[in-house]
Amino acid sequence: MRTTTRTPRPRTPFSRLRDTPLPAFTGRLHDPRTATAxxxxxxxxxxxxFVTGLVSHFLQxxxxxxxxxxxxxxxxxxxxxxxLHVATGTAAIPLLLAKLWTVYPRLFAWPPVRSVPHALERLSVAVLVAAAMLEVFSGLLNTVQWYPWPFSFVPVHYAVAYVLAGALLLHLAAKAPQIAAHWTRRSPGTLALPGEERDGPDRRALLAGLGVAVGAVTLTTAGQSFTPLAPLDLLAPRHPGxxxxxxxxxxxxxxxGVTPAALRGWHLEVTGGATPLRLTLPELAALPQSAARLPIACVEGWSVNAHWEGVRIRDLLRRAGAPPGSAVRVVSLERHGAYRVMDMGAPYAWDPLTLLALRLNGAPLxxxxxxxxxxxxxxxxxxxxTKWVARLEVR
Known part of the structure; x- marks a missing residue:
């Protein structure tokens, strides 16, 4: 009897991947209820x-x-x-990491794509995760003024915020039935949905620990803007005072690039009005002075109240013969920088609290x-x- 030997088919990379054992996740908290909570x-x-970020962007x-x-x-x-923008963005980091921890076993589900709708869903989730990670971590690095990327932070951060918002809305629409099913708390006496554990000590401990982590991160960073928490300001890059x-x-x-040589012979010019002005520092100091207690608040999240003294911008505009309600362009001695030139609308320029400040907290700047x-x-x-002001231009 003749025996034939079959030559085994060569194994392709796909078949080897298919036969590779996948990680097994036995934890009870990788479930929809925890992810929803x-x-x-x-x-x-x-x-x-997002909302406070829009306010910040439109003001800038x-x-x-x-x-x-x-x-x-x-x-x-x-x-x-x-x-609030910086505090909630910082608090979102541990929340985002915990959220990803609850759902990451689904990354290993097999097959990875079951249908066209499923492929679109996974693609939207990938966009959502990537946008969220880029948005919160780039914002965190901005608070310490570290930019290890080749792009400009502000326009990219602003654009990615809309990508994140759109991807999140799409995700919520796709998962609405599942979110609704797992939204309310389930007591130990109720039946759990398929794939869900009842609310028990494990989940409560996880959520309590996460709440403590978020609270700790917030308390040790929010003091840079919320001064009653300043004694706890341990992790923020700036400290009030x-x-x-x-x-x-x-x-x-x-x-x-503002050197002592650049300040030699300094004077302020006010142009664009009927009576242009050219004032030295002693001449400015001889004008009627006003005082205001105002906060200075930076995009990195820190802010401090301070006592300022100087000449009202509106008084300078009136002396220069500027039309009431005109805007102002402020030009700095600064040689480089995105904010060397600043435009100020009439509500700010003519406000009685807006000063060309000469003194800060009782001393010259x-x-x-x-x-x-x-x-x-x-x-x-x-x-x-704007600092190191050299010129005011009536617009």
Whole structure:
């Protein structure tokens, strides 16, 4: 009897991958109920972060239709919204990591794609996760002013926020029935849904630990803007009251290229009005002085109240014969930088609290705080409180 030998088929990379044992996840908390419970917290943090981020962006880069309409009140408005933006963005990091921990076993589900709708769902989840990770971690690095990427932070951060919002809405729409089924708390006496554990000590312990982690991160960073928590400000990159004249500094005079030689013979020009002005520092100091207690709040999240003294911008505009309600362009001695030139709409320029500040906390401005003169206005981002002012142009 003749025997034939069959030649085995060569193994392809796909067949080897198919036969490779997949990780087994036996933890009881990788379930929809836990993911939904954490997702509620994460969704709330991202919502507040998104809304306050829009406020921050429009205050820094107002579109044409909004320029001249932004309010100068309340004076603490930007301090609160930006403080919330950074605080909720920081709190979202442990929440996002915990959320990914609850769902990551599904990354190993086989087959990876079961149908066209399933492929689209997985693609949307990939976009959602990538956008969320990029958004929160790039924002975190921005608070310490570290930019290890080749792109400009502000436009990318702003654009990715919309990508994240769209991907999140799509994800919520696709998962709405499952989210609704697992939204309410299940007591030990109720039946669990398929693939879900009843609410028990394990889940409660996880959520309690996560709450403690979020609270710890918030308490040790929020003090940079919420001064009652300043004694607990251990992890934030800025500390209220630390720096020259008890005020932090983001950009020094040396970094801006403002040297003692550049300040020699300094004078302020006010142009564009019927009576252009050219004022030296003693002449400015001889004009009627005003004082205001205003916060300076930076996009990195820190803010501090300070006592400012100087000449009202509106008084300078009137002396220069500027038409009432005109806008102002402020030009700095700074040689380089995205905010060397700043435009200020009429609500800010003519506000009685907006000053060309000459003194800070009872002393002349330190060089790193903008000596000899800087702008301070209510409800404005710190990057728009221009330092080392050389010229005001009536627009």
């Amino acid at each position: 954490i997702g509620r917290w994460l969704g709330g943090a991202l919502l507040v972060c 880069h107002p579109p044409g239709w909004l320029f001249g309409r932004l309010p100068a009140r309340p004076v603490w408005g930007y301090r609160v919204t930006q403080g 630390h720096g020259p004249q008890r005020l932090p500094v983001n950009r020094t005079a040396a970094a801006a 330190a060089p790193d705080h903008g000596y000899p003169a800087r702008i301070i206005a209510p409800n404005r981002p710190g990057v728009l409180q």
